Amino acid sequence: MGVAMGERPAGMTEEPMPLRRLFAASSLLFLLVLAVSPAKNALRPYRFLQRQFRDLGMSRATSLKAAEAYANQPVAIRQIWLRDFDNRVDRCTTCHLGVADPVMIGAPEPFRTHPKTAHTPDDFDRIGCTSCHGGQGLATSKEDAHGLSKEDAAPMTPAAFIQSGCGRCHVSRSVPDAPTLSAGRALVERAGCYACHSVRGHESYRSEAPPLDTVSLKTGGMWLRGWLENPKAVDPNATMPNFHLSADDIRALSHYLFSQPVPDGLARSIEAASREPAGDPAAGKRIFSESRCITCHTLDGKGNGSGPELSKIASAATRGWLIAFLRDPHAFNPRTRMPRYNFSESDVRDIVAYFEEELRDFEAPEEILQPLRVNQTLAEKGAILFRNAGCGSCHVSGSTNEVEKFGPDLDGFGDRRAASLDFGRRHDLPRTVPSWLVAKIESPRSFADGLKMPSYGFDEEQKRAIVTALLSNGAQPVPEKYRHHAPETVAMIPGGRVGELFSRYRCLSCHQVGNRGDDISTAPLTFEGSKVRREWLIEYLLLPYTLRPILPERMPILKMSRDEATLLADAIKTFYVDPAIAADPFVGRPASDRDPAEGERLYTTLGCRGCHIIGASGGYVGPPLTDTSKRLEPGWIFHFLKNPQVWRADLRCPNYGLTDTDALRLTAYLETLGSQAAAKPPSAGKESPR
Amino acid sequence: MRRPGVLLLMVALVAFAACRRSLPAKPAGAALPSPSAYDLEIGRNVYLAYCATCHGEKGAGDGFNAFNLDPHPRDLGDPEFQKKKSDADLADVIRRGGAGVGLSSLMPPWGHTLNDRQIEDVVLYIRGLKGS
Numbered sequence: 113m114g115v116a117m118g119e120r121p122a123g124m125t126e127e128p129m130p131l132r133r134l135f136a137a138s139s140l141l142f143l144l145v146l147a148v149s150p151a152k153n154a155l156r157p158y159r160f161l162q163r164q165f166r167d168l169g170m171s172r173a174t175s176l177k178a179a180e181a182y183a184n185q186p187v188a189i190r191q192i193w194l195r196d197f198d199n200r201v202d203r204c205t206t207c208h209l210g211v212a213d214p215v216m217i218g219a220p221e222p223f224r225t226h227p228k229t230a231h232t233p234d235d236f237d238r239i240g241c242t243s244c245h246g247g248q249g250l251a252t253s254k255e256d257a258h259g260l261s262k263e264d265a266a267p268m269t270p271a272a273f274i275q276s277g278c279g280r281c282h283v284s285r286s287v288p289d290a291p292t293l294s295a296g297r298a299l300v301e302r303a304g305c306y307a308c309h310s311v312r313g314h315e316s317y318r319s320e321a322p323p324l325d326t327v328s329l330k331t332g333g334m335w336l337r338g339w340l341e342n343p344k345a346v347d348p349n350a351t352m353p354n355f356h357l358s359a360d361d362i363r364a365l366s367h368y369l370f371s372q373p374v375p376d377g378l379a380r381s382i383e384a385a386s387r388e389p390a391g392d393p394a395a396g397k398r399i400f401s402e403s404r405c406i407t408c409h410t411l412d413g414k415g416n417g418s419g420p421e422l423s424k425i426a427s428a429a430t431r432g433w434l435i436a437f438l439r440d441p442h443a444f445n446p447r448t449r450m451p452r453y454n455f456s457e458s459d460v461r462d463i464v465a466y467f468e469e470e471l472r473d474f475e476a477p478e479e480i481l482q483p484l485r486v487n488q489t490l491a492e493k494g495a496i497l498f499r500n501a502g503c504g505s506c507h508v509s510g511s512t513n514e515v516e517k518f519g520p521d522l523d524g525f526g527d528r529r530a531a532s533l534d535f536g537r538r539h540d541l542p543r544t545v546p547s548w549l550v551a552k553i554e555s556p557r558s559f560a561d562g563l564k565m566p567s568y569g570f571d572e573e574q575k576r577a578i579v580t581a582l583l584s585n586g587a588q589p590v591p592e593k594y595r596h597h598a599p600e601t602v603a604m605i606p607g608g609r610v611g612e613l614f615s616r617y618r619c620l621s622c623h624q625v626g627n628r629g630d631d632i633s634t635a636p637l638t639f640e641g642s643k644v645r646r647e648w649l650i651e652y653l654l655l656p657y658t659l660r661p662i663l664p665e666r667m668p669i670l671k672m673s674r675d676e677a678t679l680l681a682d683a684i685k686t687f688y689v690d691p692a693i694a695a696d697p698f699v700g701r702p703a704s705d706r707d708p709a710e711g712e713r714l715y716t717t718l719g720c721r722g723c724h725i726i727g728a729s730g731g732y733v734g735p736p737l738t739d740t741s742k743r744l745e746p747g748w749i750f751h752f753l754k755n756p757q758v759w760r761a762d763l764r765c766p767n768y769g770l771t772d773t774d775a776l777r778l779t780a781y782l783e784t785l786g787s788q789a790a791a792k793p794p795s796a797g798k799e800s801p802r
Numbered sequence: 803m804r805r806p807g808v809l810l811l812m813v814a815l816v817a818f819a820a821c822r823r824s825l826p827a828k829p830a831g832a833a834l835p836s837p838s839a840y841d842l843e844i845g846r847n848v849y850l851a852y853c854a855t856c857h858g859e860k861g862a863g864d865g866f867n868a869f870n871l872d873p874h875p876r877d878l879g880d881p882e883f884q885k886k887k888s889d890a891d892l893a894d895v896i897r898r899g900g901a902g903v904g905l906s907s908l909m910p911p912w913g914h915t916l917n918d919r920q921i922e923d924v925v926l927y928i929r930g931l932k933g934s
Binding site for chain 2: 227228229230271274275289291292662717718719721722723730731732733756757762764766767768769
């Protein structure tokens with residue numbers, strides 16, 4: 113009790129204490145809570161990085177003033193705001209402080225200077241960061257900004273595929289300074305991806321794959337089985353992918369293909385051709401080489417490779433079919449790039465005789481071209497398979513233009529989220545869009561059973577290029593102001609008889625006209641009319657010769673008639689001219705600009721003979737100039753010398769930065785070549801000693 | 803009682819921040835700029851398009867056009883040569899050509915054809931050439 117009594121007064125006197133203590137504790141707590149937010153802010157990693165950057169800058173600065181500038185940089189969030197580019201706000205430079213600072217070359221990340229590109233260091237304020245790199249521009253922590261923290265936020269594009277960023281704005285097929293992207297876009301087109309997958313801007317794509325209605329007269333059951341099993345094993349140039357068909361499927365498909373009715377006209381011409389007398393293989397070999405078939409095809413791997421390998425062609429196709437096809441390839445496949453040569457009846461017999469003598473598979477059994485006797489049940493099974501495997505997306509029959517887009521569309525892959533993709537069985541893959549795409553291209557059917565996409569056997573570089581191209585397609589096109597189209601150039605193809613000739617000889621399979629046409633030839637036709645002389649062009653079309661011996665691709669002798677050559681030359685001289693090129697570049701210039709002796713001196717001192725031949729001496733890189741005056745228009749020579757790359761961006765002749773006077777004098781000198789009885793080679797050996 | 807608590811907190815904060823500030827910035831002053839893969843890709847393309855015809859694919863001075871040229875194209879892989887020439891020297895001869903620096907005019911000037919970035923990148927690529 114005494115104790116209790118003793119306690120109470122103590123408790124009584126101490127009574128205010130717990131209250132005070134409570135008050136003290138709660139105010140402390142209150143202060144702490146108040147301090148959380150400023151403390152959190154003060155501790156945000158970017159602040160430390162900015163101080164670290166300041167120190168690094170001061171230690172690297174080369175002048176006191178520069179060091180002071182680093183020291184005075186406030187610690188603050190930095191951002192690039194692009195009002196006209198989807199209202200983008202990129203705060204990446206809050207941590208990546210040195211991107212535009214040359215002092216930070218080789219500095220540790222995140223401070224390193226951005227590698228130089230066409231847009232850096234000049235365009236940060238115009239383009240920002242996320243427009244090329246992806247990621248979350250508004251975030252200010254590494255995890256959030258790089259898109260690593262949330263599944264639904266767009267992550268950054270991995271460095272290996274970074275050129276996809278270029279493709280967001282640069283929509284043309286070939287993008288300068290983005291070689292991987294350009295290669296990828298070309299591959300996607302060449303591999304025929306657009307045949308099954310719809311992609312914005314490529315809706316009108318049609319595969320060049322041949323219609324299959326003449327298979328039964330073209331080849332044998334055994335060859336067809338080998339082809340269906342793995343096309344690339346039969347022909348390394350094959351564009352057809354491997355469908356991994358089972359032996360049963362291959363049998364059924366073969367029977368279906370052999371059951372296809374051959375169109376009457378083609379059947380008649382094939383059968384008539386098969387009864388023609390044998391040709392002369394030696395003559396055929398000569399015509400084959402004159403026709404420059406390996407400008408597109410290959411022979412034992414040698415050649416351009418955009419067409420099929422021909423070393424075993426006589427074991428792949430029957431004699432009658434080959435003869436009929438060579439006479440009119442376009443009747444068999446209206447979309448083929450192969451020209452219809454103006455061969456005579458016997459020319460074609462000779463070529464095919466040469467095929468049969470030398471270009472066949474000497475190890476193949478006799479029956480490789482034995483036709484298949486069709487089993488209706490199997491053929492019906494094959495018909496279903498043909499439809500289900502999507503064969504018709506590429507092998508469109510000649511008459512229809514309707515194509516079913518068989519695969520899912522590939523638009524907007526650049527903005528897809530990994531969460532929206534089906535990884536199926538592939539638990540081994542990192543959950544990212546690029547890794548999904550690479551795996552899909554590598555082994556498309558590894559994700560689940562019953563998938564239909566065939567495999568293409570692309571190598572690592574090709575896969576990287578294709579994925580880069582696919583990632584360059586955003587969900588939405590970028591604002592028009594930022595879109596960069598290929599420069600507009602004339603792409604007109606004349607109609608009428610000239611148009612027929614353009615189509616017959618498939619000029620666009622090798623030559624570019626404006627933005628159209630393929631690129632096998634180094635000479636675009638866009639301004640060919642301003643470049644070459646009419647008489648030369650006619651003779652060249654009749655009998656093309658080698659202008660640049662280093663190129664494996666040569667203009668084929670198409671055997672056109674003089675009438676046709678004249679018509680084409682006149683059309684080219686009329687339509688494909690550049691109004692900026694004057695016919696006579698010397699008009700209004702002093703007579704001294706016409707001095708060929710001065711031009712010859714320039715030819716020697718500039719070292720032109722390193723690449724060009726005149727007479728008997730010179731290099732083999734550029735075309736020989738011996739007959740320049742017969743071949744080239746003086747206006748074009750002048751124009752070319754002033755800026756060779758106007759003609760073609762990738763042209764190798766250096767721009768010497770010539771003055772008008774020097775360019776004219778060189779033109780005057782080149783104009784004397786070929787006009788005299790004997791062209792005098794320039795005196796060599798004058799260049800300065802090494 | 804309140805004051806020491808707040809003081810303690812402030813001291814702790816300042817000390818922590820100071821600690822972080824005094825973290826050694828990596829000594830990067832001497833580090834060489836490592837070329838990015840992109841620079842090398844561009845450099846390689848430029849080299850193969852414009853240089854390899856004479857200097858050869860690997861820089862040994864054995865391109866297919868080399869036999870036409872007297873003096874012979876330089877072996878770019880030669881370690882002596884690589885050591886002797888600075889990046890600026892290489893860029894200069896590429897830009898102004900052989901004639902511009904008192905060498906053979908058969909080496910053309912590329913300064914009007916290639917931009918500074920391409921020249922910088924091709925120098926980076928040439929630095930990696932081993933020659934034959």
